[in-house]
Amino acid sequence: MGRSSGGQVCLSRIEVFGAYLMPSGAWARGIVFMAAAIWVALAFILGVPVDKLWLKYVGVIAALVVLLLLAFDVFAWRWLPEWIVKRPNIRGTWRAELRSNWLKDDGQPLVSECFIVIHQTYTTMCVEVLFPGSDSTSTSADIVKGGGRPSLWYTYRSEAHAPNRDGNPPHRGAVSLFVETSPRRSLAGDYWTERGTTGRIQTSGHSKKIAGSFMSAQSLDYAS
Missing domain, CATH: 2.40.128 (Lipocalin)
Known part of the structure; x- marks a missing residue:
């Protein structure tokens, strides 16, 4: 560092069962696809017809999933024990x-x-x-x-x-x-x-x- 030093660093990652995933466009699209798949699967399990009104809520579910992930990413992870989140x-x-x-x-x-x-x-x-x-x-x-x-x-x-x-x-x-x-x-x-x-x-x-x-x-x- 000599006379002065430091750094600003930005690195994105998510740890899932020990594997690190880099958030990307494909990662975000995957979340939306999973939300849609879960929503449609629930419709079939419950015997509810999958019409336009039902499919309209897929976007709502996907948005909620993204918001929950963002909430966890920004602050909620700090409330959990370190042995769970694996990050001090x-x-x-x-x-x-x-x-x-x-x-x-x-x-x-x-x-x-x-x-x-x-x-x-x-x-x-x-x-x-x-x-x-x-x-x-x-x-x-x-x-x-x-x-x-x-x-x-x-x-x-x-x-x-x-x-x-x-x-x-x-x-x-x-x-x-x-x-x-x-x-x-x-x-x-x-x-x-x-x-x-x-x-x-x-x-x-x-x-x-x-x-x-x-x-x-x-x-x-x-x-x-």
């Missing part, structure tokens, strides 16, 4: 400290305050890391489990603000953050950049609110 809820703003092997002008390694902002639904996740002089955009991300402990992996592209670009050109890198759940929830891990710098990131507090800038993140209240 890490949404919000995390106060963090970055320690880099990049050396400042005085020859000391860089230590910087930063804020990790995570926009999360069940099927998508976007991550930003806010510094006072840079913006970042991630290119990929995923939550994976290794040894039973979940971790957030993502790649990113970082670009400094115009007044801070001298000596800090855009760069790419990768981040791996373990999601600790006990005794308190926190994120901790390492990063690497194409410039040859590496470092460590450790969070020290979490807010459920989503910060839109470094200054707004500084003004939030954080639970340790």
Whole structure:
């Protein structure tokens, strides 16, 4: 990450019995087809004639199915235990400290305050890391489990603000953050950049609110 880093990542997926499905046009059409098939099957089982009025409600059923899936995707999944949804809820703003092997002008390694902002639904996740002089955009991300402990992996592209670009050109890198759940929830891990710098990131507090800038993140209240 060098002087600054972060990422915004968006990855869509749904886990069904251990398999991950990527929502797409075909996926959406499949939902509509299944709703129609179920509706027609119920009509035959109940002995109800399948006329135009009956078929008209197929669209209603399909719309309800989509709305229920969207409700689950956006917020309802957070109410279920993690052992059911298989995804930790890490949404919000995390106060963090970055320690880099990049050396400042005085020859000391860089230590910087930063804020990790995570926009999360069940099927998508976007991550930003806010510094006072840079913006970042991630290119990929995923939550994976290794040894039973979940971790957030993502790649990113970082670009400094115009007044801070001298000596800090855009760069790419990768981040791996373990999601600790006990005794308190926190994120901790390492990063690497194409410039040859590496470092460590450790969070020290979490807010459920989503910060839109470094200054707004500084003004939030954080639970340790």
